[in-house]
Amino acid sequence: MQINILEDDIIQQQKLKRYLVEIMQANNWPHQQISTYSRPEQLLANLTSRGTHHIYFLDVELKGSDRKGFEVAKQIREHDPYAIIIFVTTHSEFLPLTFKYQVSALDFIAKDQDAKNFKQQLENNLQHIVQQFNVDMPLDLFQFNTPKANFKIPFSDILYFETQPGTRQIILVGMTKRIEFTGQLQDIATMDNRLFRSHRAYLVNINNIEQIDKVSNVIIFKNQSTCLISRRKVKALISIL
């Protein structure tokens, strides 16, 4: 793990560094180095390699600008989509949803909480990173990008796409997610060959099918959701599976 701290208050900077060292020694976690920066330019100048082993602890309010840390996070994210970004700042400066969406921040640690909780939260985050580090594989993302809508979702989360005949409204039904957008099923079908048109109104992810109920012509998915399959498509689908 390569840890970078951006904090313009030297006392807090050193306190954070000390905590991190203590936590990692207590848990026997490997770390190469902890670099501390008090000016954004220094940190940005040192951006080199990429990957999930780069961890950035950023303060949001830095001298001269109350959102500077956020700007830095954006630049880190542009440079490295896999880096882990954690904000360490006061409660009033943090915008959890905005930061999470715009720079995929992992977490936000409030400075204005007592030392014990502060340290505990640090440890939880590092724990999470260490675990992820071992299992992390490049995500197989399904990306939808048209002038009408753009989003991405891990392909394995997709169960099926549904449309209402006569409209151009499509609903993506996922494991824990649902996205409603404008498009056409036949266009989506061509985007990935793991997608199968089971019915006039349905396009299914064959990887997430648990079984096919041939009596009632229904596909049952891994999380027990169901969708329709037309009788004449059953054979074709079974042969693919």
Added chain:
Amino acid sequence: MNLVILIHLMFGLVFLSIIKFTVFCVISKIQWHIGYYLVFLTMTMLTAYELGVWSHIIQVGLLVMLGFTFNRRAQSIPLIYFYGLYAVLSVSAFGTIIQSLGTIFLPIKFLSYNTTTMYETILSPVIIAILQYFIIKLISPNLIIIRKNKYFQQNNQFRFVNLLLSISLLSYLLIPLFKNNEYKATVNIFFAISLISLLIYLKNTTQNYFNLQLAEQRQQQLNNLTDYTTEIETLYKNINGFRHDYINLIISLETSIQKGDIKQIREIYNNVLKKSPNILNHDHYSLGALSNITIPAIKSLLSHKIIYALEKGIHTEIEIEQQWTSCHMDTLDYIRILGILLDNAIEASEKNVNAFIHIAVIIDSAQKENRLIIENATTEETSPIHQIFKHRVTTKGNDHGTGLHNVQQILIEYEQAHLETAHANHIFNQTLVTQG
């Protein structure tokens, strides 16, 4: 000669049926589909051959069936009947009127037979198409309002308009029986009256309804903004009070420091200063983010719902970084969706001990994209979210599901809007993305 007439007739029939079908598709918002059109054309031709003018009734029936297949859920029977009736009747009636005008104004006696047929089969459909274009352009905003409000579709005035149009159609069908120009003229006048009353009806009711709604909205907005101002004033008083205390504290700290009384310094710090983040990080300060909203209707609704949630003891936060100047959607529709999503979040939070609602609006002015995120904590870890959008499924015995069904109905009208819903790790998330 006969062949030429036949071709002319065929041409006229095809042309007119295209106009009828297109008019129907446009006003009922069904996608134009060549397959359905060919069915319509074939049926029109067959029935025209078998039944003559009475085939018009079949045509209306066909269109109504088509509308019924696609729009059964969103639109009621009287409305679909109106679409079909209007499409068939208006095209036929305009045809008859143009034909009559032709007989009056064109010096037919001096023209060859071919020219008059040309007039009837080619020129008159073109005129009809142009007329239809302008009329639809004129009435479509009103039709949209009627489509969105079931109340209008069921009311008696709308039935009366339907009745007038039905009588007009029947009278047209009777023209060949009477073979009488005076009758024809009467029917034309009757149709003109029906059409005018239709236009007046559309303009009047929708306008009234619109005004009424607008007035209600304004009043509501005013009330909400008044609440908002009161809330902001309270916050200001709190801050002011704190500032006063703070200055006093600094003074006593200064005295203690000068005296070197470390015990008193510690006491002041522990008792008072350490607690100040609690005062300053109070939930209500997130209302300040609303100052970035320049759309009064949205500001009013958001402040109203947030204050309501805070009063219920729900930890509520809102993030708006940029100036929010447009929602890339009809404001009324946006407010309806926003209201439903917020109501659901508040409702789901009510029985949750660790309830919180996080709202964020992320504005990407370069992409002209608005992203509204509403998150709330839930007691269940996750749930089959697709179910709650269906018809009237509800989790709590009230309107939860109905609301989301309405959201979906509104979004059908907007191609450049999409809604993401997720429920995992005890967090229910709704993200509405609108693009301009």
